[in-house]
Amino acid sequence: MAVLEITNLHVSIEEKEILKGVNMTINTGEIHAIMGPNGTGKSTLAAAIMGHPSYKVTEGTIFLDGANILDMAVDERARAGLFLGVQYPSEIAGITNAEFMRAAINARRPEEDKISVMNFIRKMDEKMAVLDMPEEMAERYLNEGFSGGEKKRNEILQLMMIEPTFAILDE
Structure with missing residues (x-):
């Protein structure tokens, strides 16, 4: 069983802190739904997990099967087994x-x-x-x-x- 573990994650974009201490552990086979109004950080969390360069992790960790993925490039995260479906896919x-x-x-x-x-x-x-x-x-x-x-x-x-x-x- 694979594990995605997020601990005390703080993420900023353009000097504005959006995420302030997110913690969650997800095991393969589980479904987690994060809900909330616009502007609460749902897309920010997704972008930070995948390593979008506009989103700066200022504190915390993201581990995939015990490996810290914060130093991995986006393509390395994808090869490691992460997939992001976005709201507006590019043509x-x-x-x-x-x-x-x-x-x-x-x-x-x-x-x-x-x-x-x-x-x-x-x-x-x-x-x-x-x-x-x-x-x-x-x-x-x-x-x-x-x-x-x-x-x-x-x-x-x-x-x-x-x-x-x-x-x-x-x-």
């Missing part, structure tokens, strides 16, 4: 959904154990069927021209394909 022209997801899956695998094209296609077809997504979604550019619902469904597809240890959905 990226020129990169298809399939290309993006295969690269994300392979980034978490050893160089000598990349997912084969056939296994990737099989897995993607299976997950898209579960989500009742049309096949052409795989070849569309990442979030480009997607409706709000398509973006959310695409994020769930990413979760199902990448299989992170912890998913943070900032909705």
Whole structure:
């Protein structure tokens, strides 16, 4: 069982302290919901966990399976098993959904154990069927021209394909 442990976390953005001593422990398989009005720090917490450079951790720790992730870059945190679904996903022209997801899956695998094209296609077809997504979604550019619902469904597809240890959905 993996553990994400946040202790006495203080986070500032533009010199304004937003989080003031957050503590929580999350084990794999658990679901935690953080609720509150706008401006209370929900998105700040998500951004700080993933290492967004605009958010400065001024105090506290974040450990993933006993390893301090505060010194890790965003991509290292993702490879370690963290996933962040954001409120407004960026559109990226020129990169298809399939290309993006295969690269994300392979980034978490050893160089000598990349997912084969056939296994990737099989897995993607299976997950898209579960989500009742049309096949052409795989070849569309990442979030480009997607409706709000398509973006959310695409994020769930990413979760199902990448299989992170912890998913943070900032909705």
